[in-house]
Amino acid sequence: MSSARLSNISSTQNCIKVYVQRDYSQGTLVRFQTHLPDELIDKLELSAFQYTVNQLNNFFEEAESTSCKTYCQGCCACLTAYLMFICVESHYEKVLKKVARFVTEQNEKIYAPRGLLLVNPAERGLRVIEILIINQPVISRA
């Protein structure tokens, strides 16, 4: 449902888009700022927004953390001369799928009822979280 709807909605050219930037204060891990953008203040509760961002941050921390499992996977892959990834999914990819599911779920529960749309950060190169304000066109067309 989400992808079809997403392309539908994003074809409406003139909606405001808000971008949540990366937070580099703890290194180059993927983290996003939990500061609510001004444009969203009257549209979204701070707690809901922070929950989403914190949850995303946790996902990416899980993806990039160096647990025993990731080390094992790295070593195995090295021993098979990296031919392993032809058939096995990497830990990061699994987490990205979780992120996609989470974004869809958040859209259904929180963002869509408020006329907002959360775009999966993976679709924006993990640089920003894009939030579309759908029911408020920049230029109102007659």
Add this chain to the structure above:
Amino acid sequence: MSHATKKWEVFPGRNKFCFDGKIIMGPDVTIFYINIFLIVGTTLLFIIFECPYLTVKVSPFIPVITLLLFIFVMSTLLKTSFTDPGIIPRATADEALYTEKQIKITACGDVSADRPPPRTKEIFIRGQSVKLKYCFTCKIFRPPRASHCSLCDNCVDHFDHHCPWVGNCVGRRNYRYFYLFTVALSFYIAFVFICTCIHLYFLSENRVVVEAVKDSPASVIVLLVTFFSCWSVFGLAVFHTYLAASNQTTNEDIKGSFSNKRGGSSRNPYTSGNGCSNCCYVLCGPFSPSLIDREGFITPDLVEKNIINERQPTKMNTSTYVSSNTATVHYPWNGMKSYPVMNQSQKMQSSVIPGQQFNKQIFIEKSSPTSLDDGNLYSKRRPVMYEKVDEQTEQNSKLFQKKNQLEIDISKLDLDLDDIETPSSFVDNKNTLCLEPLSASKLKLLHDTTMIESALDLDSLEESTSSVGANSHAGLIKNKHMI
């Protein structure tokens, strides 16, 4: 629509794609093919002419080890070349517009309106100040450690260097393969070299060496190839072991981003502090995904919005394009100066950046372009950009005089100070190296023969100077207080 367009077909950089986007490579792969030819050719000679003898005389394991090493070397090499190095996708038109707005908002806050907003953003990474530079091609603030590859025309995360030998950028996603490739290749070369020596030694028993050589001329070829390649490959492997252990990139090492020479305040904020765990992270850390989704399909609205907008600016973002194509540099002593920001190819042809009193010239050491290979590049690359030091010190003192007269707000001096402060650190290098200014034609020649500009990473030269800014800045503030 009979043929659905995939995203790689409209990819904005200069990368090459094969097999319907499954494989991504750098724009020029000639040297990569030469590299493969050398490795495969030498291996074939070794297997045909050396192995049968050594299997009988020394050990039956020799062909097995050879084969294993060869497979590992080739797989890491191909993996390095065919993997997306960590290209950061360019901003969509909307995001670029938003960033532009954001820049203006922050600029209005602290600088007078007639001055164009600065194109850097200061952030703190674990308490260490880092300047993010705006990329005019990708329309993003480059993430820390990312740099724009002038050959591929893309910002690459954790940019190490563009290696012509593997025909691709080396960055976040393929650094581990590249590192393993250099290490495995060193072992392989050493192994082949020693085996060939043993072969020749056995052949020349009770004879003159010349006769042994006549018996097996292939050994001489193998010996020569391995002997001449081993130095640069060993050097490379050792250098990258050092980099991996200290969690730096070649790019940062060349620029001396974290050197202690400049006041010691710029430590590396990315290292975990432990060489071993840094190495482990490089080798066994998480596999970050490719962000460019090259096999995804293009939807019509995507084309409409992002790609077309990017190539031919529409009415809506004309202002963005105008302002992003000219950068204004403010020198306090000769007023505002505006010049077009050139793209890489233009930069190559005119190495002198306009400016009347402040002609910046790019110098490069005298060395025969053809002898530049990766290994010795590292040792030579460091002093890449100089400015006329004598003139600079003059300029420096001039600046100080003027500064005292005008009492300019220190915070506005940002850009200018960076430009002046850097050369002083290169003063000691100046005497030891033979320098000559690089003319446009020479640059062109270098470009055609060695792709050296990939190593120089011209786009971020300014960045390198600005990364020093924090220190010099602080120093100046101190100076000012003393005055």
